[in-house]
Amino acid sequence: MFQSENILEISSLTKAFGGLVAIFDLDFTVSRGIIKAIIGPNGAGKTTLFNLISGVLSSDTGDIIFNGQPVTKYKPHQLAERGISRTFQTVELFSEMTVLQNVMIGRHIRTRKGVLSVGLKLPASRREERAIFEKARYYLDFVGLEEKADQEAGNLPLGQQKLLEIARALATEPKLLLLDEPAAGLNETETEMAAQLFKVIRDEGITIILVEHDMNLVMNVAEEVLVLDYGRKIADDKPEVVRSDPEVINAYLGVDIEYA
Amino acid sequence: MGRRNLIGILFFSIFILLFPLVGRISAVSHYVDIMIFVGLTAMITMGLSLLMGYAGQISLGHAAFYGLGAYTSGILTAKYGINPWPALLAGIFLSAAVAVIVGSPSLKLRGHYLAMATLAFGEIIYIIFNETVSLTEGPDGFGNIPHLSIFGFKFESILANYYLVWAVAIIMLIFLLNIIHSRVGRALSSIHGSEIAAMTMGVNASRYKIQVFVISAAMASVAGSLYAHYVQFINPPVFDLFFSIKLLMMVIIGGMASVWGAIIGAALITFLPEWLLFLEDFDILAYGLVLLLIIIFLPKGLFSLPGILYRSVTPRLKSRS
Numbered sequence A: 001m002f003q004s005e006n007i008l009e010i011s012s013l014t015k016a017f018g019g020l021v022a023i024f025d026l027d028f029t030v031s032r033g034i035i036k037a038i039i040g041p042n043g044a045g046k047t048t049l050f051n052l053i054s055g056v057l058s059s060d061t062g063d064i065i066f067n068g069q070p071v072t073k074y075k076p077h078q079l080a081e082r083g084i085s086r087t088f089q090t091v092e093l094f095s096e097m098t099v100l101q102n103v104m105i106g107r108h109i110r111t112r113k114g115v116l117s118v119g120l121k122l123p124a125s126r127r128e129e130r131a132i133f134e135k136a137r138y139y140l141d142f143v144g145l146e147e148k149a150d151q152e153a154g155n156l157p158l159g160q161q162k163l164l165e166i167a168r169a170l171a172t173e174p175k176l177l178l179l180d181e182p183a184a185g186l187n188e189t190e191t192e193m194a195a196q197l198f199k200v201i202r203d204e205g206i207t208i209i210l211v212e213h214d215m216n217l218v219m220n221v222a223e224e225v226l227v228l229d230y231g232r233k234i235a236d237d238k239p240e241v242v243r244s245d246p247e248v249i250n251a252y253l254g255v256d257i258e259y260a
Numbered sequence B: 001m002g003r004r005n006l007i008g009i010l011f012f013s014i015f016i017l018l019f020p021l022v023g024r025i026s027a028v029s030h031y032v033d034i035m036i037f038v039g040l041t042a043m044i045t046m047g048l049s050l051l052m053g054y055a056g057q058i059s060l061g062h063a064a065f066y067g068l069g070a071y072t073s074g075i076l077t078a079k080y081g082i083n084p085w086p087a088l089l090a091g092i093f094l095s096a097a098v099a100v101i102v103g104s105p106s107l108k109l110r111g112h113y114l115a116m117a118t119l120a121f122g123e124i125i126y127i128i129f130n131e132t133v134s135l136t137e138g139p140d141g142f143g144n145i146p147h148l149s150i151f152g153f154k155f156e157s158i159l160a161n162y163y164l165v166w167a168v169a170i171i172m173l174i175f176l177l178n179i180i181h182s183r184v185g186r187a188l189s190s191i192h193g194s195e196i197a198a199m200t201m202g203v204n205a206s207r208y209k210i211q212v213f214v215i216s217a218a219m220a221s222v223a224g225s226l227y228a229h230y231v232q233f234i235n236p237p238v239f240d241l242f243f244s245i246k247l248l249m250m251v252i253i254g255g256m257a258s259v260w261g262a263i264i265g266a267a268l269i270t271f272l273p274e275w276l277l278f279l280e281d282f283d284i285l286a287y288g289l290v291l292l293l294i295i296i297f298l299p300k301g302l303f304s305l306p307g308i309l310y311r312s313v314t315p316r317l318k319s320r321s
């Protein structure tokens, strides 16, 4: 099959909430197999952009092409099926379920058995359940949470909840992974480990878009950086180019004390 | 489905097996008969608890599905001489088909459209039972419905019907517990945990809501068919809106997200009139009072009581040792 070089192509994307334009006439692309960071001041529209790409919100105008296919009006479950998965800025776990069950939900889109089959416990559905369990354990292991498998997800410390969200997203076997501030609330060692994890995920062939305020992390892992301000693109380039862009410094970096 | 449920089913089956021994005590010998109605009612409330507790939807039409099963079985067997088993299947298919038609449009929307759609549906069915006299004999109802039989054995006695009804109810219980502990059950619970995360994990909520609704309707229909063959007579008032509301009460009293609770709720409300005979027509007030007390003091239903007691006792035990 023909594989376009870009996993994601966005053109003239606009989204307004009433009078507030959160994303305005945005164009950008993401090449396959890289880590691309999206940065910008609070309220720049980064989370809104993720909501548009993952189908949680639908855009007012513009086009989204994922993996060579127009997916602009797709529903979240259709996008998940085609290979877009995400985490959330404010952790969105199934907090009353166990850690393992959370990851098992990630297998939902890759499994098929319906209500009759599981109710009657037909052999095929038992096999599928077994496979869900094993894959879920694999991804839990992958992020290093295997020992927490049977704990209630809501009881994990924040850093582990963020890892769990990543495991759950990976369990859907995405081609594109959207991470919304995965390092917020993590300490320095945790952030360092997260950076390593992102690189491993990328090396497995999964493209990552990373929204992050931690500039060290961004400069460490990202191959490209898109800078948003008031819903508009003000820069989109290699990290070292972006960090010396005067407009970027003016809009964002210059006032960001997190940048060291 | 987990060890706790397996053990639960084991003990519950033993309880059901031995319960008819109370029939030997003359003061409560009719309890076996009442337990048949508890079993029939539990078939409906278990499905409803899945619908309410997991799919977050309310149905005010389950008495009507109960009625569809009863009338399909009654009419086909008593008036057309059809074998009761295919008649029962016909009831299931009819109820399931109607559930798809009533449920699909409203379950694709958010909010409680299903409650309104099923309210209207229940009323329409009730009118049909009363008005299509040539088929249903209208308000008078009709009798002569044969008992069920299998391999020459006729389910005639109270005891035979008791075991038949509870065997079916326990099979349904296992079926529902299997669903709850599967990808479908997890998908349904995930919607409660975080709707936005469930969505992006690819959980198609409306699809499962419809499936649960259809299954609960089919189970109510089976209960109706068994009712018709046991009582051998059916008339409309059994399947009215008040019974639909009582079913909801049972589910809430038992604890919404628990099929076990749904059985307890069905038992309590079915036995209540027996214990409140002295109240005569005021029993509706007693229902209201019970519901109120439980909502205030046990918001998660009667089924949460053992856990609450356990937790309030264990710290004391620990401090003693």
Ligand SMILES: Nc1ncnc2c1ncn2[C@@H]1O[C@H](COP(=O)(O)OP(=O)(O)OP(=O)(O)O)[C@@H](O)[C@H]1O
Binding pocket: A017, A020, A022, A040, A041, A042, A043, A044, A045, A046, A047, A048, A049, A089
């Ligand atoms: N559902 C919504 N309804 C109304 N306004 C919204 C909604 N979501 C976001 N906004 C507004 O859109 C703008 C962009 O918000 P967004 O959350 O996308 O910013 P962000 O770049 O992710 O910010 P942060 O760095 O604080 O996470 C903000 O002004 C926000 O208040």
Ligand SMILES: [Mg+2]
Binding pocket: A046, A047, A048, A089
């Ligand atoms: Mg944000």
